[in-house]
Amino acid sequence: MNKSRLVIDSNKNNLLPNFKELIRYKDLFYTLAWRDFKIRYAQTLVGLLWAFIQPIATLTILYVVFGRFAKVETGNVPHLVFTVCGTSVWAYFSYVMTNSGNSIISAQDMVKKIYFPRLIIPLSKAVVGLIDLSVNLIILIILLFWYGIVPSANIIYFPLFIFMGVLAALGVGIWLSALTIRFRDFQQIVPFMVQLGLYITPVAYPAKFALQNLPDSVASIYFLNPMAGIVQGVRWSLLGGDAPGNMATISFVMVVLLFVSSLFYFSSAEKKMADIL
Amino acid sequence: MGSVIKVEHISKQYVLGVTNSGSLRETIQSFFKKKETEKDIFHALTDVSFDVNEGDIVGIIGKNGAGKSTLLKILSQITQPTSGKIEIEGRVASLLEVGTGFHPELTGRENVFLNGTILGMSRVEVKRKFDEIVAFSGVEKFIDTPVKRYSSGMYVRLAFAVAAHLEPEILIIDEVLSVGDAEFQKKCLGKMKDVANEGRTVLFVSHNMNAVQSLCDKCIYLERGSVEIYGQTSTVIEKYLSNVMNVGNSTLLNAQKNRDKIEIKSIDVFVPGKLKSDPIWLKDEVHVLINFQIKIEMSFNVSLKLKSGLGDEVLNVWTKHEPIELGEYQAKLIIPGNFLNNLDYTFDLYLVGTDSTLLLEKHEVASFTVNEEVREGFYHKKIAGLVRPKLDFSIIHKS
Missing domain, CATH: 2.70.50.60 (abc- transporter (atp binding component) like domain)
Structure with missing residues (x-):
């Protein structure tokens, strides 16, 4: 009989997550994601409608403040369409960031009582965040039709930038989920990071503002924010205009670095999670 | 039959105090301070070794704090040993608690799927056994009600029913029989015996010597983190009782x-x-x-x-x-x-x-x-207090 074999060795350290095992636990992954989805709007009055109310409210405020009061120059593109390109990926990123941080702590009853690859927990949050992303994309498509805008030919790159956004969210989410167990300080830091992130990401203003008004050295720091390049890229792929330049490359390198390093850090932290919680 | 679980020189130490958790400030401070002395280390397990053969039902007994739970947690991969090595052959399912991951907002049906996949079943497998699980639990009527509306007895019955339908090659169980009413406990013991008769390997921690005696062929007696004796159940229990009862x-x-x-x-x-x-x-x-x-x-x-x-x-x-x-x-x-x-x-x-x-x-x-043998009524959690005298306490109709 072909049996699975398990070796627990205190001397062996896993550098990276065991991907084979992750695939074996795919059903648990689906179930957890589905559970989060299910209870997200449980016992609310309007249910799934919240998924629309929140982004529409954010969009409206950003439009009023940046489009009407500050009159941010967005060229031929209506400000609303311009902004929704930014909020779509940003909303996803901030959801995953906010919810991954606490994810393992809130699942501690499970973590202390049963084994499964812990990585599944932050991963499932990233899947639930796709609701926010899709809702935003629906709003985006409606607005494109409303204003009669035909996307640019760059649209073939659109999936690539969305994929980068998911990867960035995962990287940050996995880092935070492991860090928060060790340092509960991050429960305080994350909301602040999300708030700050909206300002240092070109969501409601064009990225060229940062490039033109900041000295190169500071601009390169600005683009250390992975979302800076991604938001610029999403906008370019749909509406054309300024293509992501050299500076944006910094963002893309950051995405890859964050994601890969998060896997390493998570694996090293995983073993001790049940003891620290 | 060969051994399916090989435990070799397992030790587990816990650092007591705040060194391991704590905040950023503490970590930054510890960069500047010299390494702390080893005074606050708790040895939960010390050099534990044993083999379990295929098809054996092995009981693990010992006083509170002897390291039984730590051993189970290491065997179930929840926590890592500080030193030593374990080899396990076959699919393991561990049951350290019933109803892990149950969410109060979800219905009984949804929780069966959730709990089943957490315990390592695939969705297809849960689907296949679903009717059987529900019938075993006896909560058919409420299966589409959120479990937060369940009585604690129903909750536990449904949770155990899921666990009882696991089909691993190796099953690790921690004192889960001590839940539910007497009738249900009997049902659980019966189910455990079935599992045993199907030739699966079972590790079973319990304080209930009757259950251990009737289920287990072999027994491990842990005392202060070490294996005191490992052998035939009756011999081990005798030794345990003579130690515990007549310290x-x-x-x-x-x-x-x-x-x-x-x-x-x-x-x-x-x-x-x-x-x-x-x-x-x-x-x-x-x-x-x-x-x-x-x-x-x-x-x-x-x-x-x-x-x-x-x-x-x-x-x-x-x-x-x-x-x-x-x-x-x-x-x-x-x-x-x-x-x-x-x-x-x-x-x-x-x-x-x-x-x-x-x-x-x-x-x-x-x-x-x-x-506690049987409890009447709906309350199934621990009764508070160091004593539990039967006092006269009742409601009288006054008029």
Whole structure:
């Protein structure tokens, strides 16, 4: 009989997550994601409608403040369409960031009582965040039709930038989920990071503002924010205009670095999670 | 049949105090400070080795804090050993609690899927066994109701039903039988026996010697993080009981103060008409017998302090202070049934001479555990308190 074999060795350290095992636990992954989805709007009055109310409210405020009061120059593109390109990926990123941080702590009853690859927990949050992303994309498509805008030919790159956004969210989410167990300080830091992130990401203003008004050295720091390049890229792929330049490359390198390093850090932290919680 | 679980020199240490958790500030500080001394290390397990053969049902017994749960957590991969190696062949499922991951907002049906996949079943597998699980739990009518509306009994039944339908090659169980009402417990024990008969390997932690005796072929007795003895269940249980029930015998007789004046021969805790291996139930009358010999004529009394296993003092009783002639004596204490709670208890023994001089002071000379058999009504959680006397308490219609 072909049996699975398990070796627990205190001397062996896993550098990276065991991907084979992750695939074996795919059903648990689906179930957890589905559970989060299910209870997200449980016992609310309007249910799934919240998924629309929140982004529409954010969009409206950003439009009023940046489009009407500050009159941010967005060229031929209506400000609303311009902004929704930014909020779509940003909303996803901030959801995953906010919810991954606490994810393992809130699942501690499970973590202390049963084994499964812990990585599944932050991963499932990233899947639930796709609701926010899709809702935003629906709003985006409606607005494109409303204003009669035909996307640019760059649209073939659109999936690539969305994929980068998911990867960035995962990287940050996995880092935070492991860090928060060790340092509960991050429960305080994350909301602040999300708030700050909206300002240092070109969501409601064009990225060229940062490039033109900041000295190169500071601009390169600005683009250390992975979302800076991604938001610029999403906008370019749909509406054309300024293509992501050299500076944006910094963002893309950051995405890859964050994601890969998060896997390493998570694996090293995983073993001790049940003891620290 | 070969061994399917090989445990080699497993040790587990926990660092006590704040060193491991803590905040950013502490970590930054510890960069600048020298490494802390090793004073706060707790050795939960020390050099544990054993093999389990395919198809064996192995019980793990030991007092609270002996390392049983730590061992199970290591075997279930929840926590890593500090040193040592374990090899396991076959699909493992561990059940350290029933209803892991149950979410109150979800319905019974949804929770069956959730819990099933958490325990390692695939969705297809859960779907296939779904009807069987629901029938076993007996909550068919409420399967589409959120479990937060369940009584705790229903909740536990559904949770156990999912667990009972796992089909791993190796099953690791921690005291999950102590839930639910008597009828359901019987059902669970039956299910466990079925599992055993199907030739699967089972590791089973329990305080209930009856369950261990009837289910397990072999038994591991853990004492302070080490394997005290591993062998045939009856031998191991006997050894365990003689250690637990009569802690006094060996240690007391070896190092006894004032032995030239008075010698404690034995201390016994038992329920009249029952075997020592039988569990003590809430309703049982517990007898404590202390046999001793007086070598010098003197005046003294015997005092017993009853404490809970966690060290809370429950009560103190003593005999009359009086002069006693030479000879063999027996002090006898009767604790009535329906008085103690279902807890671990221990005794401290004092012999007090004239002017309150302590002739002898021995802590934890005997320990015993009171078990709960059947509980009526809907409340299934732990009843609070160090004692649980049956008092007259009722509602009377006044008009």
